[in-house]
Amino acid sequence: MWSISDSIHRKKFGQFFTPNVIAEFMKGWVLEDKPSNILDPALGPGILLENIKEVNKIGYEIDSSIYEHFQIPDDVDIYFKDFLISDWDKKYDAIICNPPYNRFQNIEDRTKIKSLIEEKLNCKISGFSNQSLLFLWKCIYQLEEMGRLSIILPSDFLGLRSGIEIKKYLTENNLIHSLILLDSTKALPFENVLTTACILNIQKKHNKQLLYAKNISLNDLRNDIFDRCEKIKFSEVNPMEDWNKSIKYDFFADANYVELKEIAKCSRGIATGDNSFFIFDKAQMEKSKIPVENFDLVIARSADITGSILDNKLKNKMVENGKIKYLFNPIILDQYTQEYIDYGELSGVNKKYLCSKRNKWWKPEDKSPSIIWITPQYRVAPKIIFNNVHLKNLTCFHSIYIKGDKNLSHALFKYLSSEKGLSEIIKVSKQMANGLYKLQPGDVNRILLPIELFKNL
Ligand SMILES: C[S@@+](CC[C@H](N)C(=O)[O-])C[C@H]1O[C@@H](n2cnc3c(N)ncnc32)[C@H](O)[C@@H]1O
Secondary structure: OOOOOOHHHHHHHOOOOOOHHHHHHHHHHHHOOOOOEEEEOOOOOOHHHOOOOOOEEEEEOOOHHHHHOOOOOOOOEEEOOOHHHOOOOOOEEEEEEOOOOOOHHHOOOHHHHHHHHHHHHOOOOOOOOOHHHHHHHHHHHHEEEEEEEEEEEEHHHHHOHHHHHHHHHHHHOOOEEEEEEEOOOOOOOOOOOOOOEEEEEEEOOOOOEEEEEEEEOHHHHHOOHHHHOEEEEHHHEOOOOOOOOOOEOOOOOHHHEEEHHHOEEEEEOEOOOOHHHHEEOHHHHHHHOOOHHHEEEEEOOHHHOOOOEEOHHHHHHHHHOOOOEEEEOOOOOOHHHHHHHHHHHHOOHHHOHHHHOOOOOOOOOOOOOOOEEEOOEEOOOOOEEEEOOOOEEEOOOEEEEEOOOOOHHHHHHHHHHOHHHHHHHHHHOEEOOOOOEEOOHHHHHOOEEEHHHHOOO
């Protein structure tokens, strides 16, 4: 038998129990609508279903050994199984939940659960979603129309990229009744857990507005907290904001912002006209005997770069792994180079659209390396690279060139990579029917940058 003070066991199963005040508050709200059944998908000792009468109570618990330490709730139908992979098609009038928390790396079956969620809820979710978010997605699915779900969660997801899809889903479907952020400086909700938490109340009906409150102490929950909440229309809610700080669109005075084109210029990467002719890997280049001076190092596919800062160390590793390619860009017309150009003409490369428009069809566009790259299409967020090594790029990235003070490049890169920057990028992107976002260089030039970016430079 494990001991209740065994922190490894408790952490593995996320066994951190709900304080009474919070449990009473959550129960009070879900029971208002007089449900005929109620589910706790992470039952533990059962505090969230305690003292609920005349309602059919159902619980899931993966760790039956927990009842060696706690009395087994005898008025609850308990399923001893993993909630995340069980009984997807059962629906409930009310759900109340304090889910276990584990980082995405530690979740068994996470790929299977992710695909199930995506299939059932017709959405895309981040592969970095932690365990409590997976519980949230599944609870939403299993809630009856008009049903109520009250869930307490660590509030980190409200400001993380991995939380963006759920925030979008909740906003687009007007699902939130109230979001209450607890104040961890006044009372940490979970014993020995240094985390901030929020209570999310979801009602599956077309809510017009939601209630939002921050810094709420356990004491506040005892009183009528909803009266103290800010009422916010769904049309004002911005899923891209960090909801720990603000949930609304940041409507700003134009005077405080400038378009990116004021300080930088975005243009597309190098288009060769025929990559199979112009792009070599190392072995092909060596075999061709064309002088190495006739090639520029380039990145040809955005997937070939893993980090976001391209420094010499990463560049050398990428050269070693064959991720950096060689762009045929002749400056010396020796015998081997001339033979290769003749071969291109024989194969009709010179007649291809872009090549045929050039003075010398075999000379690709002369674009200098840019300091920041951004992918022209993305699903959740574009890939943004700080190119510290003067590497050239093909059209897999757009190039951003800084016009004036080069010190701006760091600030601009940081801003574009931030949540706030991302929300501005999304505003200028075009969303396609398949959920993909597209960015033209002109769109990038219109991204709004806060003036503060230039302060202290
Ligand atoms: C954070 S505790 C909450 C317990 C209780 N409902 C409360 O509010 O105090 C989460 C409980 O879920 C159980 N659990 C963990 N993973 C589970 C899973 N995949 N399916 C069902 N229960 C799980 C844990 O053993 C633990 O008892």
